[in-house]
Amino acid sequence: MNFSKYFQDVDSAIKTVNLGVGSYAKLSDGIAVVSELSRPYINAYEQIGKIVDNLTFPDYSFPNIQFPTPDFSNVEELTKNNSKYGWTVTDETSIEFYFSDKLIGMNQKEMDRAFVEHLEANDYENLNRIKSCIISTIEKNVKGLMLQCFKSYEMGLYASIIPTLMILIESEISAIAKSSKINWQLLRDFKKESPKLDEDYLAAVALYSLNRFLKNQLYKDSKFYEKRPAIINRHWVLHGRDDPTNWTKADALRLINVLGTIQMLKSL
Structure with missing residues (x-):
């Protein structure tokens, strides 16, 4: 994922709708644009989280050798x-x-x-x-x-x-x-x-x-x-x-x- 491009696109969207002085409609449009731009990155973050959650500690099997005990x-x-x-x-x-x-x-x-x-x-x-x-x-x-x-x-x-x-x-x-x-x-x-x-x-x-x-x-x-x-x-x-x-x-x-x-x- 190109996060640098993502932040450039978000910045461009904010400037386009002029959130600081624009109307409520423009504000809503701006939020919608940023939300849409964020979607693939949010999805990617969630996938990374799932991968990390699935990373497991190394495991050992109980040693398969003869022990000096009857049991x-x-x-x-x-x-x-x-x-x-x-x-x-x-x-x-x-x-x-x-x-x-x-x-x-x-x-x-x-x-x-x-x-x-x-x-x-x-x-x-x-x-x-x-x-x-x-x-x-x-x-x-x-x-x-x-x-x-x-x-x-x-x-x-x-x-x-x-x-x-x-x-x-x-x-x-x-x-x-x-x-x-x-x-x-x-x-x-x-x-x-x-x-x-x-x-x-x-x-x-x-x-x-x-x-x-x-x-x-x-x-x-x-x-x-x-x-x-x-x-x-x-x-x-x-x-x-x-x-x-x-x-x-x-x-x-x-x-x-x-x-x-x-x-x-x-x-x-």
């Missing part, structure tokens, strides 16, 4: 169930805990409570392991910022680190993807650069769980005039539309855990 289908079900609430697989999470049938059927609050208790059990044993993994592999330019997040978490300042953790997640994804893009385009580049996981079943499940959370929750398109998403959303947080009083310890741990998953994949 393969249950592993898939539990991975989908847990990642739906933002709890992705990490090297530091107990397999026995993550793939426990007890987690099936839990609502968000119950699931959050279970993971917070698991990560903080035994004097924060699993959380400290995730912390060590992240600090040892995160990009050097953001390592100090990550340490500040952990310090704030230890001080109970959970809400204050949510936006920073969002930034760090995107920073690490872009580093792996070697991409300057954003949103679904960044995640497409991330998929291209993700390691091939033909034999490492746990890493394959970790990648699957991460993608599901990024696609269906963290990066999911959510209109600001609609109801707030049940799970914390990157767009609502970083565009200043979310209410920080809703941010919890579980949200902070959820994002730290996601960073643990990213570092797990980064180190392969």
